[in-house]
Amino acid sequence: MHEYSIVMSLMEQCEELALANSAKSIDQVELKIGILSGVEPALLAQAFDTFKLETRCHNAKLVMNIQPLVLQCRTCDKQSEVQERTIICPVCNSHHTQVIDGEDMMLMQLVLDT
C-alpha cells in the first residue's frame, strides 16, 4: 500500500505548482502510470480521493493514462508497444531491448483554476 505515500508526494507537487501559478484550486490532475511502475491504479485513485479533501485538489478529477511498455529493439531496430510484462521484442524475439516507456509514474498535466 505504498500508493498512499505516492499520493502524498503527488499532492505536495500539486500544491507547489498551484502556489507558483497563483491558482485557487486544481480542477484536474493528469498522470501517466506505467504498467511496470509498481503502482496499482485503483488503489492510487482511492488514495487520491481520500487525501485530496484537505488540499487544493479537493475538487480535482484524477485522470490516469495507463502506459504500456514501449520497447526499442537493438536487434531489429523496431519499436513496439507491449501490454504484457515482458521486455522481449514481439517482432524478432530478441531480449536486447531498451525500455523507453512504461516504467515510470509521472505527473503530466494540471488544469488550474486561477
Add this chain to the structure above:
Amino acid sequence: MCKDCGCSITQDHTGHHHGDHLHSNPQLNDKKTLAVIHKILDKNDVEAQHNRDHFASHHVTAFNLMSSPGSGKTTLLECLQEYLEQKYAVIEGDLETSRDADRLLAKGINAYQIQTGSACHLDAFMVHGALHHMDLNPIDICFVENVGNLVCPASYDVGTHKNIVLLSVPEGDDKIEKYPVMFRRADVVVITKSDLLPYFDFDIEQAKQQLHKLNPNVELFVLSVKNSDSMNAFAQWISANLER
C-alpha cells in the same frame, strides 16, 4: 455511476453534465492548463542521489536488499562476513523491533535499525536519517536491508548502487512472474535456502525463464548459507561489483 467522474450521481434522463457550469462565465472561471511532465517521486529520487553521493564520498558501495519477509536477508548478512574481505555495515528496515539489527550486532557487524511504524518500504529520506547514525569511514560496503515486501520497496530508489533481490525456495518459482516490478528492478537475484530444493517443487529453470523475460541481463545465484561454495560465489560477485 457517472462515467465522467465516477461520482455517485446516476446518469438519469434529466441529464447530469459535469463541467457545463465551468464555461458559463469565463470571466469568473479562468482555467489554465499546465503541462508538467514530472516524476511523482522526484523528491525521493533527488534525496536518493544525495545518499549515493554521500556513499561515494566515503568510497562505500551500497546495496539494497529486497525480498519477502523470511526469505533470509538477515541470515545472509549474518553469514556473509566469513566470505567477504571487505568490511560492511547494515541499515535495517522493519515495521517494528530492532531484532534484525541486534542479530547483526551480536555477530560484530555494525547495524542501525529504522523502524518504519506502518510504512511498507524504506524511502531515501529514511535512509538519509539512518546515515546520520552510521560511520562510513571503517567500511567498504553498506547493505540496506529493506522492509520484507515484494511490492512497495521496488518503487523507491533509496540511494544504493545496486539492487539485490532474494527469493527463497519455499516461496516458489512463480513469484518472479507474480511480482514483476521487483524482479525487473534487480541487478542480481539470489535464490536462497537452496538446501531445501529436494523438498520443494521449486524449478530453477522455470525461474530463469521468467527472469529472462523481464530482466535478461540479471545475475542469478542459487545459494544456501550452509553451502560455502555458493556463499563464496556470491561474495565474489559483491567484490566484483564495488564502485571504484
